[in-house]
Amino acid sequence: MYKFLLPVFFLMFVTTGAYADSNEYDRLFGEVTFTVEETILSNDISITYHGKSLRLADKILSIAHNSIKILNKFYENENIKDCRVQNLHIYHINEKVLNNRKLMSFLDWSLWDNSNIDAVYDGTSFPAGSSAIFIRSDVSSDYYLSKLISHEMTHFWQYRKCMELNEYEASQFESFYRNNRSMTLLAQQEPEL
Numbered sequence: 001m002y003k004f005l006l007p008v009f010f011l012m013f014v015t016t017g018a019y020a021d022s023n024e025y026d027r028l029f030g031e032v033t034f035t036v037e038e039t040i041l042s043n044d045i046s047i048t049y050h051g052k053s054l055r056l057a058d059k060i061l062s063i064a065h066n067s068i069k070i071l072n073k074f075y076e077n078e079n080i081k082d083c084r085v086q087n088l089h090i091y092h093i094n095e096k097v098l099n100n101r102k103l104m105s106f107l108d109w110s111l112w113d114n115s116n117i118d119a120v121y122d123g124t125s126f127p128a129g130s131s132a133i134f135i136r137s138d139v140s141s142d143y144y145l146s147k148l149i150s151h152e153m154t155h156f157w158q159y160r161k162c163m164e165l166n167e168y169e170a171s172q173f174e175s176f177y178r179n180n181r182s183m184t185l186l187a188q189q190e191p192e193l
């Protein structure tokens, strides 16, 4: 079953390279402008959307927020403390920019044989204390959007907990997220104590 699913997942990867230069994103940000920036606090994690759509900002931030809640359940038996306090930035960018090897030169493209990507998590290039998810802005399917974000949020979680970055678990989490999403809806209806 997993082998069947593999071709669907091959566009979603994670970078593990150790890049310390805080100017890694300068070239990218010199080319891209964001008209919508919105931040939420999810537990103690600050998550900021950078893009051009207010509607998608809300949607993407709520998938990210719900992913964090559900990742707690997904990894509940592991009870691993945070080892890196990372805030998260989600950049919603044009597919051509995302796949521009010069602008995105901080990614180690050889990790996925230099194929084009739809989304990527980068925990290492951003200035200290933050990490980033880049996602192409022309994804119109809600199903695919939640799949991409829940997948990359798993890498964020793995990185934050200093766990091994694991593609298999990130792929597993995509369907776990879908199947457990009702948990977050119910939780929202409960009064805060």
Ligand SMILES: [Zn+2]
Pocket (backbone or CB within 6 Å): 012, 013, 014, 151, 155, 166, 167, 170
């Ligand atoms: Zn991945």
